[in-house]
Amino acid sequence: MDRPSKFQFVGSNSSFLLRIIDMSLVVIALLIIMQGYHVPFSKDYLLVVAGVLLLFSYISESLGLYRSWRLGKFTHMCRLLAAIVTICFLIIFTALFFFKYAELYSRVVMTGWYVLSVVMLLSWRLCVREIKRIRRIKGFSVEKIAIVGLTETGMSLYSEILAHDELGFDCVGFFDDREPSRITDLDPKLIEGNINQAIELAKNGDIQKLYVCLPMLAEQRIADIIQQLGDSTIDVLITPDFLMKNLMHARIGNVGEVDTISVFESPVNGTKRFYKRSFDIVFSICAIIAISPVLIAVSIAVYMSSPGPVLFKQDRYGLDGRKIKVWKFRSMTVTENADKVTQARKGDARITNVGAFIRRTSLDELPQFFNVLFGDMSVVGPRPHAVAHNEEYRKLVTYYMLRHKVLPGITGWAQVNGWRGETDTLDKMEKRVEYDLDYIRNWTLWWDVKIVFLTFFKGFVGKNVY
Template sequence: MPSSLHTLSGFSAYTTQAVRLVDLTIVLLCGWLAYWLRLGTFSMDERYLWLLTLGALLTLLVLPSLGIYQSWRGRMRGQLMLRLLSGFFLIGALITLILFLAKSGMAYSRLWLVAWMLSAAGGCILIRAVAYPILNRLRASGRNRRTLLLIGDAHSCATAWRQLQRVPTAGFEVERILLIDDDHQEELAGIHHERYTLGDRLEHTEEEVWICLPLAEGDWVKEIQNALSQSTGNVRYMPDLRDFRLINHSVSQVADLYLLDLSCSPMTGSNRLLKWLEDKLVAALILLLISPVLAVLAVGVKLSSPGPVFYRQERVGLNGVPFMMLKFRSMPVNAEKGGVQWGGARNKEVTAFGAFLRKTSLDELPQFLNVFKGDMSIVGPRPERTQFVQTFKNEIPGYMQKHMVKAGITGWAQINGWRGDTDLTKRIECDLWYIKNWSLWLDVKIILLTVLKGFVHRHAY
């Protein structure tokens, strides 16, 4: 993945976390101000401090679940404001319900609670009313924009290009236009475009690809999608759906253009926060609990053979970006001097202590450091070496789609027995099923099954 794409992805993640922090600060500040205005003192009673903390925790749970923190680039902001109002109404209702069940509602000022929720909602709306025009001006001036590849017929591509030019605040920059035929090219007069031959492999560096074709050209859409099978960016289909009445269909709306999401990561908006919190909290807890075990195993590796404690190996992770995965070293230092090969784990040279580490999967424990650092997740598709990815992506359909989420220590494939020297196609099927059906509960289920089934496995070498 180009470094610019990786930088933008990281920038967007930090921006989203900053917005959450701002909202949380507003909630706490408004609760304190409402207390001062209602009760006339700056020193908040302990009972109210507990309720303020509860409100902050509910804010972290409720607002992301309503899609508040998903990307609103080029989309209708009025809907966002309604979601914020609904979110704080729900938070207030939950606090009221909790106080009712605890039979402690009479101990708190109802006027304070109402003033708190209204002022917090107003504050979050106001900060966005100030920030969004600034962001719009930045995008219109060419900053914070995503690169885009349009591919399809001239009429549809021209429609998308013109609309994005009319709405620069959407934040998309069309870098290339590829046409599948020579019809109606006059609609793109003065706009640089190239010819694309159906059936050719399509490689791109743009952050998004929009397939711009009428619904009647479904076969062509399928062929282009197949040509993009190795893409790790978002792929969207842009038919003209403004005259259609869709019921219970999920579409994205950007600059008044309707896009069908064909191949997009589930880790966006509130899902990204949930996954981030899951990884950081679980990794920190596990590292704290297993730190004595890590120390003992490190001593065992050091005494078993000369060389470093950790074995660093380049693997491919999110969006196809390589990272260095950590393991406890289980092989002699020069065991791979003749090169590496796929499979054959039984025949690889390992130390006596290393064989024990592999059989019990204890050599994988340092990867919790990778999780805490942000390279990996607790749950996700297992990462593979860079050289093997270059081979597998041309042999296994959908192989690159596993990199739409972070690689994991354990995953759906592993708890179903597809690990080690097992059928790679079956493992990819499990990985793609996990991405398609991801939820926080599914991650919890996989973690629990990993613990219950144990680390020792007949395919672990």
């Protein structure tokens, strides 16, 4: 009897086996090196293996090594893997040297272990990739697919299939119920038949996968397709248009026996929240210690520049739209925190001489590392706006409040791309929100590290900063 069709959403996969293979290869690399240099395995090496595996697992998850990599990013993934292994061993080597345990371990073994681990982890990935490529060129593991719906989403899928033959897909064409005269924005010649014909191909076993690229307005038609293919062995994959563009974080879940799909949900949940929070705590503590002389110097300068408090605590929206107090060095003669707040402009008379300097150089933002340490903010995230500005722009910019699905940050993706400072026109705020939502949809801890790095070159100053 035929099994039910597989009902999937594109991109759902498991990388558990990949994790096991990686960790196993790290252990095997050490055993090979020790055997080659006739070094006996002892509890000291057992401890260092445990440390490396723990670090490798933590950093790999934090930097998104096992996420679903987009096509064409294989070399990027290899570079990331090599960087992760290097970081792990550097931490271990530093810890052994700092705590004076280095003499317990053979330098040749430790160095050889590191090099062989990198080589083995990269080699097996390259081998698997090459084997798959050769098999598909020879016609093995090639799957015939059909696309239901000549839509923009369907065309994007079709373009990816044509550009990447390593997928092993052979597209038999598009299937759509519309008359060719009704299709004006795409080439109707691509249509091979109607949807019922695609269903017949699936039932007859002429195709192995059916991609449904209909808009969500066609809910009943999608339901009919799923129902008709319920007694076949075809893989049915849905790529509805709104999932491609507007989902904050697509994730399948359930409430009891009822399946759900997240539409607007923070990507920083579960273990990811732990990774991001631990990064924030460690980074903020190190930053506060490192910049403490600067904090003291700016505090004295602000205190002497004009009457008023050194620190300005302004109401902002934090995670999930909850109000928080964001700390800044006072840069103006006023401390506005009312229902209406006027943004600083070029030549603003309210800005003090010291304030002008610390605003241009972003030194006024440094106290926010304490906000990060206390959990109200993150090192990286959408910049928090004054409550008055939030209430104004949430009515003008689509999806504006989704910026608050993650903790606000000291720096962010919008800032390092030049969208910081005064937002005197609506299009400037729209661009800032666009970059903020792009960051939230695609967040990884590796991206946070990248943004922090870019901040040193692009994030401290800006043409709209007054």
